[in-house]
Amino acid sequence: MENFVIIALSHPHFAIAAKVVLTSLFWIAGLFGVFKFNAVVQEVVEVNLPFPRLFAAATIACQLIGSALLITNFAGLGWLGAAALAGFTLLTIPYGHAFWRFEGRKKVSELQIALEHITVVGGLAVAASLSVIS
Template sequence: MAMTTISIASTIVSRTYSVGRALLGSLFLFSGLLKIDSFAAYSAWIASAALPNPDLLLVLTIVIEIGGGLTLISGWNARWGALLLALFLIPTTIIFHGFWRADPADFLNQLNHILKNVSILGGMLVVFAIESSRSQARVP
């Protein structure tokens, strides 16, 4: 009986983790797809941050978001997708959501974006850690 309980609990944890990982991935997948549809607007936003080659940076952003999102959704190389997305979040959050330089009317909006991105970054680190431990458990 105890073995069945452990097996059921393990299945629930595994499935819950898979759903949570896929939900995190869907955020990036949809974000990347939306950037394709509004390429000019996003490129202008990147240019407004005085970054070089905004079109190239946007293409790289789209590839990272869609590719990383798909790794999380599918579970294939999710560890590396999570790490890539975590590293991607750091500069994009600092560059595009600096509440410390926002005007008073936009301060709370940018603070919310930073807090959201920091939370997502935490989720990416959790996925990376879990996937890393799973990977080590499979090595003979």
């Protein structure tokens, strides 16, 4: 069994599949934004960022290009894709999930989302380091 696990984990297709799963949150959201751009613009408006159409377009571009770079490691830039996605994810905490502004259940819910975001950033950091050494 141990041999099978080692063979599976070291197979190049496993790494690609893992990166597809890791980035699924981003590329699915990016594809949604391509087809439902006004919904993304509305989200930007709701968090009071300026230039909603520009921020919406930048969000979609970051999600799709960052995911593509990480998955493919195009030109050795997988680390850059991971860094862009990590930066984006960290920025969503104060703008979209500012748990310190809420009370009760809403505070707990937003804190859980913020902690999940930090966990995703950890996964992106691992993926970035692996993209540099592979």
